[in-house]
Amino acid sequence: MARKIASRLLISGSLMTCGPLHVGGAEDNSDVDLALAVNGSGVFYVPGTSLAGAIRGWLSRQLDEKTVNGVWGFQEESEKEAEQGFASFVFVEDGIVKLPPGTIAETRDGVGIDRVFGAAAEGVKYDRAVLPAGTGIKLDMTVELAGGHDPARHSILTALRAMQLGKIRLGAAKTRGLGRVRLKDDLTIREQELNSFRGMLNTLRRDGRILDAEEITSLSLTANPVLDVKIPWVPRGPVMVKAEHTGVSVDMLPLVSARNSDLTFVLPGSSIKGALRSQAERIIRTVCGINAPRVKNRDDFMRQIEMSTGEDAHAPASSLIGGLFGSRGSVEMEEKEPPPHGPLPGLGALTVEDCYASCRFTPQQWEEIEKAANVNDKGESLEGRGSPLQTALTTACLTDLQQAFHVAIDRWTGGAADGALYTVLEPHGLTWEPIELTLDLSRLPEKDQHPAVMCLLLTLRDLIAGRIPLGFSVNRGMGSLEVTGIEITPENLNSELSQLQDVRILNGKLDGFSDDLKGTLERAWANWLEGGGNDSLRASWE
Numbered sequence: 001m002a003r004k005i006a007s008r009l010l011i012s013g014s015l016m017t018c019g020p021l022h023v024g025g026a027e028d029n030s031d032v033d034l035a036l037a038v039n040g041s042g043v044f045y046v047p048g049t050s051l052a053g054a055i056r057g058w059l060s061r062q063l064d065e066k067t068v069n070g071v072w073g074f075q076e077e078s079e080k081e082a083e084q085g086f087a088s089f090v091f092v093e094d095g096i097v098k099l100p101p102g103t104i105a106e107t108r109d110g111v112g113i114d115r116v117f118g119a120a121a122e123g124v125k126y127d128r129a130v131l132p133a134g135t136g137i138k139l140d141m142t143v144e145l146a147g148g149h150d151p152a153r154h155s156i157l158t159a160l161r162a163m164q165l166g167k168i169r170l171g172a173a174k175t176r177g178l179g180r181v182r183l184k185d186d187l188t189i190r191e192q193e194l195n196s197f198r199g200m201l202n203t204l205r206r207d208g209r210i211l212d213a214e215e216i217t218s219l220s221l222t223a224n225p226v227l228d229v230k231i232p233w234v235p236r237g238p239v240m241v242k243a244e245h246t247g248v249s250v251d252m253l254p255l256v257s258a259r260n261s262d263l264t265f266v267l268p269g270s271s272i273k274g275a276l277r278s279q280a281e282r283i284i285r286t287v288c289g290i291n292a293p294r295v296k297n298r299d300d301f302m303r304q305i306e307m308s309t310g311e312d313a314h315a316p317a318s319s320l321i322g323g324l325f326g327s328r329g330s331v332e333m334e335e336k337e338p339p340p341h342g343p344l345p346g347l348g349a350l351t352v353e354d355c356y357a358s359c360r361f362t363p364q365q366w367e368e369i370e371k372a373a374n375v376n377d378k379g380e381s382l383e384g385r386g387s388p389l390q391t392a393l394t395t396a397c398l399t400d401l402q403q404a405f406h407v408a409i410d411r412w413t414g415g416a417a418d419g420a421l422y423t424v425l426e427p428h429g430l431t432w433e434p435i436e437l438t439l440d441l442s443r444l445p446e447k448d449q450h451p452a453v454m455c456l457l458l459t460l461r462d463l464i465a466g467r468i469p470l471g472f473s474v475n476r477g478m479g480s481l482e483v484t485g486i487e488i489t490p491e492n493l494n495s496e497l498s499q500l501q502d503v504r505i506l507n508g509k510l511d512g513f514s515d516d517l518k519g520t521l522e523r524a525w526a527n528w529l530e531g532g533g534n535d536s537l538r539a540s541w542e
Helices: 048-060 065-072 151-164 197-204 269-288 298-307 320-325 331-335 363-371 388-395 446-464 495-502 515-531
Strands: 007-017 074-076 084-086 090-092 095-098 106-113 120-130 136-145 181-183 188-193 226-231 233-235 256-259 262-267 350-352 401-409 416-427 435-440 481-483 487-491 504-506 509-511
Touching: 007 151, 048 065, 048 090, 048 151, 065 151, 106 269, 136 151, 151 181, 188 197, 226 446, 262 363, 269 320, 269 350, 269 446, 320 446, 363 388, 435 446, 446 495, 446 509, 446 515, 487 495, 495 515
Parallel strands: none
Antiparallel strands: 007 136, 007 181, 007 188, 074 084, 090 136, 095 136, 106 120, 226 435, 226 487, 233 481, 256 262, 350 435, 401 416, 504 509
């Protein structure tokens, strides 16, 4: 039997990426391990399934399951009938991608860190292609409505409002700096009536009532309990993440990323989050008296991650670290019954954004830097102020970058090892945007929320104390930073955690905790430790 449709909404607009975006495709790619989705015309695109899934997933956390299923469709087995359900009333088209002028898809590297040695784990390296910030994505949706009070209308308009505010992320690695998008001002919503003669004529003319933008902007969203943290900082020396490729005269280049049509240096959210996670795990292992197992292969590495928090490897969902930073899926998790209350495991509660430098330069200027040679046609060295590399840096207003020469030392002769000379283009004196974190407490079980806040504060304490360097070559004089402030903004939290907005940095330490807040967090941390068999351990605020 046909569905009764009284009207439909035709939604047209575009999304703009606020950071890199990765939506994977099925095609093999010899250049990267995780390639971008490409349609039959060879054009980058975001599948309608990815857009619909992201919107439905966000609405599932805002509305009850019955309402969401009534709009987006469902299918389930019934004791009386084989299957029950119906198709979605929302049709989402594929989103064609438009890159910023002069930019191309970027490559981001990923590597697993051995918890014993602190170096790259054997066989755990990958790279993924990403769309740069400033990429446009076409958005076209059709929503069929059964009547004027159809819940589909309110749910879709609510989702559009959330996209205007950047609340809905797309693609992979959403808690590691990727997937942040915003709906642009070109949004148009046209409603066509299908149950009247006049309405049908207007529909055939491709006409209809255009909804006032105020119908969307006036909508209020249900706020999740979150902590937004901004951390201004300055580098004490060169801070960079190494790019995968090399230059002509420089062996190691800093990673750059597009911001609209320009380029700048970037510390990926994955790099910052990995450094914070390593320190958080170190804190948990220390207070719980746990040693990370040694790694021989990739399977051992995944086991090491599970064991590093002191939890049963078959129950990573109960791990405080897994809840904060994310946990991988497994066969054992799929076979287990989902928890009766609280969020499901998987996506971490902590999101870390990419951190960009304030300087800007064009792709052409950076290409000249990469291709600059330090020898002339006769093979004579041109190093120094008059070299092509220095000229290219001056043209791009990047005179604070310098080519540093390094060499490995032969342990027998004490001299330079043969063939072990390399150079690094080190950035000095750059100004960086604040590090931005978001802790979504709704993704944590209630019993773990206060301990998770405490664990994050202890990790930030170590960042402020200079114990967590960031980026490349942190054991060789790079990556050191100085935190100059902290701004914590609670949203929809209880009265005690709302007092975190008063926390500041005083004399290089976190300060401003009220007695009530300090007591609550210390008790929660102590109770969590006692539950793990460590009743004698307490947190230190020093």
